[in-house]
Amino acid sequence: MVAIEAENLHKRYGDTVAVDDLSLQVGTGEVLGILGANGAGKTTTVEMIAGLRTPDHGRVRVLGLDPVRDRAQVRQVLGVQLQEATLHGALTVAELLALYRSFYPDPRPAEELLGLVGLVGRRDVRFENLSGGQQQRLSIALALAGRPRAVILDELTTGLDPRARRQMWKTIECLRDEQVTIVLVSHAMDEVERLCDRVALIDAGRVVALDTPSGLVALAGAENLDEAFVALAGKGLEDTE
Amino acid sequence: MSTAIKAGRPGPRAWLVMIGCEAKMVARDTAGLIVPIGLPLLILVMSASSASDQIVANGRTALELYVLPLVLTIVIATTGIINMPSFLAYYRRSGILRRLAVTPASPVMVLMAQVVVSVIQTVIGITAALAVASLAFDAGPPTHLATALGVFVLVMAAMYGVGLIVAAVAPTPNSAVAIGLVAFFALGALGGLFGGRDALPDALVTVGEWLPFGASVEALGAAWAGAPTEPAHLVSLGATTVVGGAVAGILFRWE
Numbered sequence: 180m181v182a183i184e185a186e187n188l189h190k191r192y193g194d195t196v197a198v199d200d201l202s203l204q205v206g207t208g209e210v211l212g213i214l215g216a217n218g219a220g221k222t223t224t225v226e227m228i229a230g231l232r233t234p235d236h237g238r239v240r241v242l243g244l245d246p247v248r249d250r251a252q253v254r255q256v257l258g259v260q261l262q263e264a265t266l267h268g269a270l271t272v273a274e275l276l277a278l279y280r281s282f283y284p285d286p287r288p289a290e291e292l293l294g295l296v297g298l299v300g301r302r303d304v305r306f307e308n309l310s311g312g313q314q315q316r317l318s319i320a321l322a323l324a325g326r327p328r329a330v331i332l333d334e335l336t337t338g339l340d341p342r343a344r345r346q347m348w349k350t351i352e353c354l355r356d357e358q359v360t361i362v363l364v365s366h367a368m369d370e371v372e373r374l375c376d377r378v379a380l381i382d383a384g385r386v387v388a389l390d391t392p393s394g395l396v397a398l399a400g401a402e403n404l405d406e407a408f409v410a411l412a413g414k415g416l417e418d419t420e
Numbered sequence: 421m422s423t424a425i426k427a428g429r430p431g432p433r434a435w436l437v438m439i440g441c442e443a444k445m446v447a448r449d450t451a452g453l454i455v456p457i458g459l460p461l462l463i464l465v466m467s468a469s470s471a472s473d474q475i476v477a478n479g480r481t482a483l484e485l486y487v488l489p490l491v492l493t494i495v496i497a498t499t500g501i502i503n504m505p506s507f508l509a510y511y512r513r514s515g516i517l518r519r520l521a522v523t524p525a526s527p528v529m530v531l532m533a534q535v536v537v538s539v540i541q542t543v544i545g546i547t548a549a550l551a552v553a554s555l556a557f558d559a560g561p562p563t564h565l566a567t568a569l570g571v572f573v574l575v576m577a578a579m580y581g582v583g584l585i586v587a588a589v590a591p592t593p594n595s596a597v598a599i600g601l602v603a604f605f606a607l608g609a610l611g612g613l614f615g616g617r618d619a620l621p622d623a624l625v626t627v628g629e630w631l632p633f634g635a636s637v638e639a640l641g642a643a644w645a646g647a648p649t650e651p652a653h654l655v656s657l658g659a660t661t662v663v664g665g666a667v668a669g670i671l672f673r674w675e
Contacts, residue, residue: 231521259522264514270444
């Protein structure tokens with residue numbers, strides 16, 4: 180069963196083509212990684228899937244729904260962690276959890292969310308006083324507040340220390356066990372290798388390869404995913420600068 | 421999909437939580453409380469003792485007819501034109517509105533909650549000013565109480581109208597404060613913020629009286645004196661509200 184579907188997406192900003200005829204599908208309960216160099220179009224792609232941007236052409240379906248037209252339904256079942264977004268600085272962790280939980284009819288308990296991202300001891304700290312990594316973990320917790328059936332995580336563990344990264348990986352594995360569909364934008368090859376069922380390699384706004392992590396390594400004739408990434412997605416690097 | 425997905429919008433409880441969060445944000449922004457509550461009180465205390473001895477008409481003092489209308493207008497104008505837009509600009513710049521846009525909440529909820537909290541803040545400022553004026557300087561209530569209340573509501577709407585324009589055109593939180601201050605002082609200077617407008621050229625006096633700040637001071641003064649409110653002042657306030665809402669509707673961006 181297909182949970183998330185993007186078909187022939189196009190998006191341009193002025194003269195710059197950000198996404199150029201991109202298609203992909205994510206099965207129910209699947210973890211799909213999205214890899215690509217900076218400026219390859221990853222964030223624009225996930226923002227279109229999340230319904231934050233409308234594609235110039237093409238169509239998106241999340242659990243059979245159009246994220247722009249069926250916004251009120253999609254927001255109930257899709258959790259999103261954005262790369263460039265912050266939260267009310269003067270509110271504490273507990274206050275923010277209460278706010279975001281209030282948006283959903285059957286939210287996950289606050290304790291459980293804190294436990295999932297390892298912030299149990301920080302509930303009375305204001306958002307502006309959390310470290311960067313803790314802010315990011317809270318943002319992930321809020322994306323999970325409504326018991327979503329699908330989750331988009333943009334830069335899951337960028338900036339987290341090794342222990343926090345491992346904790347987030349465990350969280351993703353728990354979600355996978357619950358059959359939650361996950362789209363994971365990442366720069367970390369070890370993370371993608373461990374968590375993702377399949378990986379979409381994006382370059383210059385197109386999917387240049389879509390396979391399992393080991394499939395990509397084999398396709399590129401490389402030793403590991405790092406090398407495969409450079410071999411498959413590095414071609415456009417000179418142009419993107 | 422096997423199970424139907426229900427469309428859900430946040431219910432009344434979510435609105436209360438959102439308003440509570442906005443209230444905490446405003447209350448914790450200590451500097452932002454000084455201007456709408458502290459400044460009017462300061463002006464009141466500075467000019468009240470001499471103004472409360474000066475009988476102007478109908479046994480009413482200068483405090484009741486000039487100072488209080490001015491002070492109350494300042495409370496409403498600073499909250500609406502300076503504070504509210506700076507919060508909205510901060511929310512937009514920092515991505516808070518964007519983050520909310522991917523939840524069932526809509527950014528409009530934030531806007532409404534901000535207005536509710538601003539109204540509460542304004543009521544606190546007005547109550548404080550009236551309490552000081554009546555307890556310490558023997559000021560009496562407006563002769564036309566119902567008119568005064570009606571004018572209050574209209575002035576609040578008009579000042580939020582101006583504030584929404586500020587929020588719509590300001591690209592950054594800093595510029596929102598700057599534009600808000602300039603708008604506040606420009607409207608205020610023409611509306612009697614810096615004392616009598618007798619020194620201004622006639623044309624500017626007329627314009628000032630037609631702008632929302634001057635119109636508010638005049639209309640509140642009339643309500644206190646028991647004089648009929650001039651329709652021109654009410655039209656000015658109503659028109660500001662409508663124009664502000666329309667301009668913000670066209671220009672306001674969530675990101």
